[in-house]
Amino acid sequence: MKVKFLVPALLVGLMTFTSCSKDDNKEEPKPKPTPEKTAKEIKNLDASDQQKWTYFSFETGKVVEVTNPKTSDNWDIAFNRFNIRTNGGVSGIGEAEVVNTNSKDFAAITKAPAEGYQKDTKVNEYGRPLPGQTQPSITEVEKNPVISGTVESTNPKGWYNYKRPKEGENAPHFEITKYVYVLKTAKGDKYVKIQLTGYTNDKNKSGYITFTYDFLREKEAPKPVEKVALDFSGNEAKEVQLDATGDWKYFSLKNGEVTPVKPEEDLSWDIAFKGYYVRLNGGTSGKGKAEALRLEEKDFAKVIETPKKGFEKDKEVIFKSMKGTESKENVSPVLTGGFGSTTGAIQINPSPEWRKKNGGVFGPNEWVYVIKTADGTYAKVQVTDFYKKIGDKKAPNFPKLKYQLSKTKSE
Structure with a gap:
């Protein structure tokens, strides 16, 4: 009888042993790796000197010495009190630019x-008014308006906002918004997020910046660009060479002729030239609907559509001469060229290669632009030359314009 119960007992024991062995062989789940902390904090960077800019490189993570910020690409961002520059636009030759993410x-x-x-x-x-004056003083500053601090802004989007002392108090107040900004570096190959969190050092002296930054390895996919098809059927491309050696020459793309006009008052002109300055009948230059968009294209025939957004109207621009004098002009900032302009219609470049190619220091950048005419009709234009042969010499300020009107009107 005892033998009859021995086998079941052995089986139970064997099953128990086998079950325990399987459990023992199971591997424990590995903990997820903790993301590497790559953000860096810079504490109390000294930007307190009102007469000096402090330049910083994200690549080196240090303050850098810059002899000429306009021609150097070894800096990305610069601080002067609450103002901030980046190495792009009017401040430098780099590709730096900034966006506010609206997140804190x-x-x-x-x-x-x-x-x-x-x-x-x-x-x-x-x-404040200067000694002996009653009007506020005006100072022109080159800076990045997205990230720089503001003064008494009702909706501050920059990193800092100054507030006047409250009644009965002497000390001014400031608010640090703590927005996170993303900055493209000077060399254009990297993106950095930055959050500024402090303006005073341990001794409560202002002008000492504390910020945290980190490189971003990914970029969001761009939103689909809404485009408009351009119908050029029945309208051939035309060319005209204008004499822009004197005052403004106002030209009608529809009539194909120079038009004597009161530019601010009528709609009989679309585009105008004075040297390498360009105007359109819209914005500060006229009451029309004209505005311009530069395409990343130099083949005139390939342009058969245009983005719906991104056009820019004329505005007042301050130009500085080689002698340091200034002049104000109402121009198209998209089409107007000048020294070093790679986006305008005409560039001035003294290099031997450029002079050999174009016959002088002036030359077209050959971009194709889409413009809206005074009545809102789309047209494409391209400046193909800037010289006219007079005798044995080539004279500048004779822009040659290739253009084609579409049948498509903007909304």
């Missing part, structure tokens, strides 16, 4: 935004 959560920003970036510009700052 540093960790939440994991990708660089696809659009919305802005380069440095010239900004007028208003201060």
Whole structure:
């Protein structure tokens, strides 16, 4: 009888042993690796000197010495009190530009935004009247308007906002917004997120900047660009060479002729030239609907459509001569060229290679632009030359314009 119960007992024991062995052989789940912390904090960077800019390189993670910030690409961002420059636009030769993510959560920003970036510009700052004056003083500053601090802004988007002392108090107040910004570096190959969190050092002296930054390895996919098909059927491409050696020459693309006009009042002109300055009948230059968009294309025939957005109207621009004098002109900032302009219609370049190619220091960049005429009709234009042969010499300020009107009107 005992033998009859021995086998079941052995089987139970064997099953128990086997079950335990299987459990023992199971591997424990490995803990997920902790993401590497790559963000760096810079504490109390000294930007307190009102007469000096402090230049910083994200690549080296250090303050850098810059002899000429306009011609150097070894800096990305610069600080002067609450003002900030980046190496792009009017401040430098780099490709730096900035966008406000509108987030204050540093960790939440994991990708660089696809659009919305802005380069440095010239900004007028208003201060206390100078001795003997009653009007506020005006100072022109080159800086990035997206990230720079503001003064008494009702909706501050820059990193800092100054507030007047409250009644009964002497000390001014400032607010640090703690927005996270994304900056394209000077060399254009990397993106950095940055959050500024401090303006005073351990001794409560102002002008000492604390910020955290980190490189972003991904960029958001751009949103689909809404485009408009351009119907050129029945309208052939035409060419005209204008004499822009004197005052403005106003030209009608529809009539194909120079038009004597009161430019601010009528719609009989579309585009105008004075040297390498260009105007369109819109914005500050006229009451028409004209505005311009530069395409990344130099083959005139290939342009058969245009983005719906991105056009820019004329505005007042300050130009500085080689002698340091200034002049103000209402121009198209898209089409107007000049020294070093690679996006305008005409560039001035003294290099031997450029002079050999174009016959002088002036030359067309050959971009194709889409413009809206005074009544809103789309047209494409391209400046193909800037010289006219007079006798044995080639004279500048004779822009040769290739253009074609479409049948498509903007909304």
